[in-house]
Amino acid sequence: MSDTSKVLNLYPIDYPFETLIQRANSNPPKLILNPEFQRKYKWDKDGNERSSKFIESCLMRIPLPACYFAENDNGYHDVIDGVQRITTIKKFFNDEFKLERMTVFRELEGKLFSELGDYKNELESTTIRCVILRKENPKELVKEIFARLNQGAVQLSDQEIRHAIYPGNLDSLLIELGGHHFINAFGKGKSGTKEKDSREQEEMILRFFAMQNDLGDYENKLSKYLDKYIETNQNPDEATINQLKKDFTETLEKCLFVFNNNPFVDITKTKQRQSLVYYDLLMWSFKGLSIEFLTEHKASILTKFNELCNEPNFTKSLSGGLQSKYSILIRRQLWTKKLETLNG
DSSP states (O other): OOOGGGSOOEEEEEEEHHHHHHHHHSSSOSEEOOTTTSSOOOTTTTOSHHHHHHHHHHHTTOOOOOEEEEEOTTSOEEEEEOHHHHHHHHHHHTTOSOOOSOSSSGGGTTOOGGGOTHHHHHHHTOEEEEEEEOTTSOHHHHHHHHHHHTOSSSOOOHHHHHHHHSOSHHHHHHHHHHTSHHHHHTTSOTTOOOOOOSSHHHHHHHHHHHTTSOOTTOOSOHHHHHHHHHHHTSSOOHHHHHHHHHHHHHHHHHHHHHTTTOOSBOTTSSSOOBOHHHHHHHHHHHTTSOHHHHHHTHHHHHHHHHHHHHOHHHHHHTSSSTTOHHHHHHHHHHHHHHHHGGGO
């Protein structure tokens, strides 16, 4: 007998473009294309050639890849694959771009949708197969299909998938705190030009919240651990959200204060790079330390951290399985011992 928890509950439907746009434009939307839900629209990054080629393919009646929607608790549909295609249709129907570099329908070069004449009806009646994942599907199964569908040229990050599958109060908090100027600049280098558009900042915040405990249920796979945390804590109450916000903000301020606005780097190296390994460790340890303690022992803490970075067992933990439970606990143990000497 097959395991129904591993089999998707879905149904296909062929929607005309006109119907898709009506559903996306309804109030409230029955088809959700919110740019906060997925990766930003990318097809117009280098002009409208790719979008135009898509429209031309539709007119040529080339079979289109299926779109995938996830039915939400309200019975409406979140787009989990096909957002670029549907957004392109919507933008073109709204006269937001002109067709360019047409190779088959050359007579349509430079035209808006409203200028297409009989081709308007042709496009409006063009259908695309849409596969609806029913809301009864387990969230982890929807996440799995989301990940598999997005293993193409523009692959979604783990955090982009979490954002899609686990919306709620916690996700909103991650977005808010991810806008912190220090977090936003983390790892971009001195020039600040390194592009980050895969919700890395939000995952940083999630790491802080998820890694505060003793890691008893950590199974050596950080991404799975973060998945489990956000699923379990998808919609905390307002008091919990406020406490989480306070914990993160105050802990980050402590780190910035002790390390003179340059935390989370190996201070023994000439070329210093910010690292999530140091971020995880210091944010975990400083959360429970008072600002009074940190102020009194600031110089000593810097010395102890310098010692830690030079300790063989610590450097060994930075190679191989960087995020293995054993490596994380070793780093915590070594750092805690050094901090405990300051209490004497």
